[in-house]
Amino acid sequence: MENLKTNSSRRTFLKTSLLAGGGLMIHFSGLAKLVLPHTEGGQAAEQWTEINGYVKISPKNVITILCPNPEFGQNVMTSLPMIVAEELDVDWKKVVVEMGPHDNVKLGPQFTGGSNSMRMYWKPLREAGATARHMLKLAAAETWSVPVDEITTRQGMLYHDKTSKKATYGDVAAKAAGMPVPKGIKLKDVKDFNVVRKSQKNVEGAKLVSGKPLFGLDYQHEGMLIAMIHHPPAFGMTHKSFDATATRKMPGIKDVFTIKVYEDGFAQGGFDVRTFNDLIVVVGKTTWEVMNARKKLVVEWMPIGDVKNTMAGRDGKREVVVPGALESTTTQLLKMREYEKMPAQQLRKDGDPETAFKNAAQIIERSYDAPFLAHNCMEPMNFFAHVTDDKALLVGPVQAPGWTEPTLAKVLNLPPDKIEIQMTRMGGGFGRRAYGHYLVEAALISRKAKAPVKLIYSREDDTTYGIYRPMYTATYRAALDADKNLIAFHVKGGGIPEHAIHANRFPAGAVDHYLAEGWEIPSNITIGAFRAPRSNFNAAAEQCFLDELAEAMGKDPIALRLELLKRAKENPVGKNNEYDADRYAGVLELVREKSGWNSAVPKPFKRGVAAYFCHNSYAAHVVDLVLKDGQPYVERVFSAVDCGIVINPDAAINMVQGAVVDGIGNSLYGGLTHKDGVVQEQNFHSYRLIRMHEAPKSIDVSFVQNDIDPTGLGEPPFPPVFGAVANALYKATGKRHYQQPFTLSNSRI
């Protein structure tokens, strides 16, 4: 039982809470009466009583629960409201879910990313539901003049058994709204859950299979024009001059102009990344007309040279020089080979690794490389904007509206409360839509065009104007003594333009002498979060290395990991180890059991294992691979995940299966290369994405059963897939694979 602490005043309901891991504050909304248009299920618009920021109960007992966070396929629009419904005690089937408006004050951070939704909202949403339920009970108690503790609830109904009285929530909703906000409300016992931990269907499923307008690209607005950007063909280029005469003559074209995303000296926040600053824009009536007219632009491009960016930081502004070179993948790799030989920044050191390596009987050293990755969201970047002198409306797919809003306010010189952002469903996100430059672009275009405008990226725009997963490399070294005991571990990682090293993650804490170092190469290739940032490389490299290490030590790869985790638990080395050794071991043990790891591998499979901890969750996979026509095919996968309480089991399985498929695809085929700054893979004909026949026949997903508050699920199952695939591939081919993607030959199949 957990108690809720609230502050309340007459008509407001305010709760502040320190969230795990971040110091974020959650504010609930006031107890206001709202009139909202509502047509779901044939309900006419009616007076709504907003119990709090997350729940609305109509007099007709229609329970509407707002989903605070944007939806990009991780199913938050179903699972977050489920949490409210659980504590509120309503019939889930009768609940209507609406995407909340963007309102960081009322609805919290509203950030979809970092596998944080459940973790951030778990307690606040439960408290919201429980408080609302209690207030309904208080209202009923007052109406019936009976003691509140004699009132029970069941599926949206209030009962007083002694007097046989009953009422719907809706009957007393208005009265409840006037009640003082109670303190100390008890939350349900986890064992009493009957909405959460039961599989509930995607609330937008029916709309999705019938083609209802849900996505940003689907958004329509009176008088809306279409805009496309003609961005430079290469990183490090900008336009010198252009001739739009032919473009302007094309049918449907309204205007051609340039915009500057950030004025000189604009202090960029961490998520204000934008690839190109000076952009040529074509605005017209329809998408096809704009696409065609854009082709008629005659542009002279030129190298932009080194560019100074101003970055906002905790310690004030600082300048960062973005190098102007037109990069190629070969030169990028050669540069990494240079940098990895140079001294690097020490990230963590335990014991005396130098001496340990000097005294080692055997040293194993391996290096791993991975390419830039493009997110390839199926719905390309797009956003609607209607900016006038005094306000701005923006509608579209965005993961972190709250991070872009301050930027919009600065760029447009409008107060934040004059900027309204509406979140549509996203056709994928994977981190890409946390970078709101395309909202800023849309807003600037609308302002200049003096019209409501939808900015659309073509697929090629989306792929070549990306905020990519960086290019990474890492060298791992292990020192063994004469008895083949692991005595020291060293990782030195680098990347363009950042390294991926998580210095405090496993096997840190399990080895007496440990050293982690990192180095970085500045670049003009723009990078950002990509499903499990950094982890998605580490889990590949480190988990391959551990596999090779186990072999050198003559140990089973799972047994070696468990042995190290046992050490990390019983006698941890160093401080700040991020992971819980028991939970880490738990997923390994579970996947070992489910896959029958200790029995002979069934023919014709070749088997690999990997596990990883990130985003507060643990995942392990056993991959069964075959060679089909000489090409690797992952036919079966066993997955074990510990993400605490699984809120929506069937959807969670779907999520893990999807992460596995994504991991197989990216490990075998993913990669983005450059030649003289030009992205070489511009569309799916050359940027290969996994297709149905390449997906496994079965992915068996198991969750560790515990009552730990939920942690991330969108990202954690993804990274270890890379390692498991590589390790199975070794068993199948007898060759270790150190470079991603792991495609065996250059054949396309």
Added chain:
Amino acid sequence: MIANQFNGHKHEGTLRSVLVMAVLMLIIGFMAFGSTIGHKRKVMQGKPIAAKDSVASVKAFEKVYAVLMSPRCMNCHPAGDVPLQGDDSHLHAMLPKRGTDGKGVYAMKCMNCHQPTNTPGLHTPPGNPNWHLPPADMKMVFEGRSPYELAKQLVDPKQNGHKDIKKLKEHADDDLVLAGWNMGEARTLPPMSHAEFKKAWITWLNTGAFAPKEQ
């Protein structure tokens, strides 16, 4: 560690590279079309064909072979049931299947993507109103065929779609053959013009359709 380890989708050619045609002067032992397929011989004998000239014929076939084995022609005459793509003749992305009639299967019929005309833009499907592969019962495989094998196959009615010499000659101007020279933006053309190819094709057939010696 080289760049194409990241993006390599290139097909490691096997038999394709066997383009080197050491056409020997020695033609004894070369088998002409007419002399190998007995029952067709009579049909052929009635045709007003030019005098057989094995040297000229084999020389002409050299050009024919270079065209037929170029990606624009060979990609739709694959050894398997999946067409090839690109100048490196990799397997067609998304693995469309031949189907019994050569027009694809289910949701993956050729004409679902390949339009009656070329689609504008780079990397878009080239088009033709009759876009298809040879049917399953007459696969007319080019991929992997040696000059000798291809020459023999081309004049064998059981393998060429029941075409006699006249029909074979006419086939040079077939719409889909012509499409090989009109495959949309940025696609490499066959190694010679259609006119030059047609001339070589007719010459080869008129001079006896001799096959180069098997190597």
Added chain:
Amino acid sequence: MITLNINQKTYKLDLDPNTPLLWVLRDHVGLVGTKYGCGVAQCGACVVHLDGEAVRSCVTKASRAVGKKVVTIEGLSENNSHPLQKTWLELDVSQCGYCQAGQIMSAAVLLRENKNPTDQDINDAMAGNICRCGTYLRIKEAIKFAAAAGSGEKV
């Protein structure tokens, strides 16, 4: 001016007949269930039925559709009654959902032509539809379930 039959309705449209059907549907007719994914017939998000065939509307000119019947996801059934829509919901296939209309439209042609598809048949039919979220296992299962439920006829 061209006349198109879309979901059994006649539309007279003033547009360039070279406009891809995808953009006709989305920008001119207002049917946005058909999605733009790649524009080059690689991803299948834009699949519609043209006289029953699963054409990629991003490369299909409006002129090709003249005199033919266009069916989009919005016109596949009333009230999600197509067997595939039912099994898609039953198995809760979608994640982000962006590609699913195209997946269903492709699968519908498969089931019309093959009432009892094998795994290989499904792979052959569906390899042109990319799902970036990786819901392929459920898509396949949903197709099998729909086949088992005796689909096809209404496709």
